[in-house]
Every structure is written in C-alpha cells, then in structure tokens.
Amino acid sequence: MLRLLNPADKAEMLALVAKTQMFEKEEVSFISDTFENSSGEAIWFGAFQNEQMAGIAYCVPMEMTNETWNVLMLLVDPEHHRKGIGKALMHLMEDTLSAQGKRLLIVETSSTEDFQTARSFYEAIGYSKQGTIEHYYDDNDHKVTFTKRL
Template sequence: MNQRIRAATSADIDGLKKVADSSGLFPSEYLDKMIFDYFNNSNTEDIWFTCVDDNKIVALGYCVPEKFTNGTYNLLAIGVAEASQRKGIASKMMEYIEQLLKNKEARILIVETSTDDAQIGARKFYKQIGYTQEAIIRDFWNDGEDKIVFWKKL
C-alpha cells in the first residue's frame, strides 16, 4: 500500500463519489452541492480531505468549525471505500484531521453518529481512538433512532 492523506482537490470528485457510494456514507449525488463552497469560496472554513492509495481515492473526510464556538469542530463525514476497509485507513484519517485541527489551535472535535445497528462499528471505533460518548439526543434521526455525539479534547 502506498497511502497518502491530503486535502481534496476538484480532480478528486469522481473518486470521492465512488467512496461515498461504496461506503454507504451518503448518496454520491449529494456531493456536488456539499463540496461546492469548498471549491468556490476562498474564505470557506470547510475541510475536505482524502486518502489516496496507489493513485486511487479510497477515503473521504469532511469537517467544519461549529459556528459561534471557539475552536470546536464537527467531523460531518468520514468514509472508506468498501474494498479498503479494515486496513487502518479510518484511523489514519482521524489522526490527519486531529493534527490539522491542532495546527489551527482547535480545542475540540465532535463526531455524530446514530444508534442504528449499522453504526455499531462506528461507535466502537470512536471509543477505541479516544472519543468519549458525550450526548444522546433521542429520536433525532427518526423515531427510535437517536443521535450519539462523541467528543475529544485536542
């Protein structure tokens, strides 16, 4: 494996869409609208990053500052292509964003997930890499599907 994590570029769009679809993170048709500000606003604070393995996009990440806070960021999306999962890429992506945020003098990174059974692995992953389950918002995503907020001091 020849992996490199870096900021996303406009040339990555097709690969990022493939990751979104393969990982089940979100429908790829949402990506153009989600990433528009990142590519078209020189003042954006959005952070899009990717992992390239042997010249192929295999992961994506999306992080934003929380408005009206001092140094708190929210990781809105992280996904690894199905064929590249369970190879430590998600952990490396988290290390990348945490270091990037520390360099920006950020204080806190939060990650939101769900009580849906499909998110069991994600919840376990965040705990394994040092995140604390900080809050549960009942019925947030749907009746019976709660939002779980994980927190980490950077």
C-alpha cells in the same frame, strides 16, 4: 498517502460515495454541492491506496463556538475496511486542526445496530461519548455524540 482534497478530486470522491451505497440520491447530490461550494473553512481529507481514493473525511467549524469543529463525514471504501484508513484520516484531521489552534472535535453518529462498529471505532481512537438525543434521526434512531479535545 493522505492529503487535503482539491476540486480535481470531485469525480473520484463522488464515485467512492456512490460505491459505498450508504447515501440516497439526494444525499449524494448534497455531498457534491457541498464539496463544490465549501466555505474556505471546511476541510476535506482523502486517503489514497495505489493512487485510488480509499477514504474521505470532512469537517467544518461549529457556528457560535470557540474553535469547535464537527466531523460531518468519515467514509472508507469497503474494500479497504479494517486497514487503518479511517484511523489515519481522523489523526490527520486532528493534527491539522490542532496545528491551527482548534480545541475540540465533535462526531455525531446513529444509535442503530448498523452504526455499532462506528461507535466502537470512535471510542477506540480516544473519543468520549457525551450524550444521546433520542429519536433525532427517526423514531428509535438516536444521535450519539462523541468529542475529543485537541
């Protein structure tokens, strides 16, 4: 089941974030605060398998643009990788934003080998690589940007 997340989902969402071990303690705290204090425009999506959260996606509008949005998080429980959950969450996000008249979705990711699967995933679901900002996240860790017209 796919749906928008609500405040009652916070504990389960944070448990999934912690389970992935992708984030430092301060990043988990930031995610918690962001979820709790999201502006009315930010949208959080969840994927559930057997009534348990299996994935999260989060996007926000880009300031000073005409209906451009940015995916800030796409996270799937490692036990559910390669089952179509990430793709389903991205399609739900795209459909939701498109229905609201939004026109462009941006995804930014790392250039490191650890993120090769993510980069391949975005290209496989129709995102176009637009460019790279070298040494953005750290020395030799570049930001790779993808977009998709809605």
